[in-house]
Amino acid sequence: MQHDEQRLRFRDAMASLSAAVNVITTDGDAGRCGITATAVCSVTDTPPSVMVCLNANSAMNPVFQGNGKLCINVLNHEQELMARHFAGMTGMAMEERFTLSCWQKGQLAQPVLKEALVSLEGEISQVQTIGTHLVYLVEIKNILLSQEGHGLIYFKRRFHPVLIEQEMTV
Numbered sequence: 001m002q003h004d005e006q007r008l009r010f011r012d013a014m015a016s017l018s019a020a021v022n023v024i025t026t027d028g029d030a031g032r033c034g035i036t037a038t039a040v041c042s043v044t045d046t047p048p049s050v051m052v053c054l055n056a057n058s059a060m061n062p063v064f065q066g067n068g069k070l071c072i073n074v075l076n077h078e079q080e081l082m083a084r085h086f087a088g089m090t091g092m093a094m095e096e097r098f099t100l101s102c103w104q105k106g107q108l109a110q111p112v113l114k115e116a117l118v119s120l121e122g123e124i125s126q127v128q129t130i131g132t133h134l135v136y137l138v139e140i141k142n143i144l145l146s147q148e149g150h151g152l153i154y155f156k157r158r159f160h161p162v163l164i165e166q167e168m169t170v
Contacts, residue, residue, distance in 0.1 A: 024054070
């Protein structure tokens with residue numbers, strides 16, 4: 001199998017891997033930006049750490065690295081439009097995205113999305129290049145959990161809500 005064909009088959013295979021939709025944000029001396037990402041994974045709970053993978057060609061990498069902090073906002077099922085904004089699918093400018101009323105500053109002064117299922121503020125502890133992507137290891141310093149909302153996943157190159165049926169009482 002040719003290299004390009006293998007790469008495309010791998011991408012098709014990964015499209016079948018359901019993943020939570022996140023908006024990764026940062027703010028600080030290097031600037032403010034955000035990006036939609038599904039390549040987010042828990043690493044360990046001691047210390048609480050998460051891995052975030054971003055394309056190495058993204059113009060936002062210097063901003064994330066320059067600030068050294070970020071927030072992982074796990075989107076709820078009603079926040080698909082926010083995912084589209086930060087994926088660059090709507091044409092909305094970066095600064096305009098942050099003027100929406102759905103933002104607040106977290107304990108680490110990072111942009112925290114109100115009504116996200118979870119917001120994890122942390123400090124970037126390591127950055128490694130693996131192929132076409134940068135892998136950020138982030139030590140989580142502040143956790144905000146919502147009791148409301150359902151999940152939003154990306155599957156087969158489309159957004160899908162994950163609705164949990166209410167438990168029936170007997």
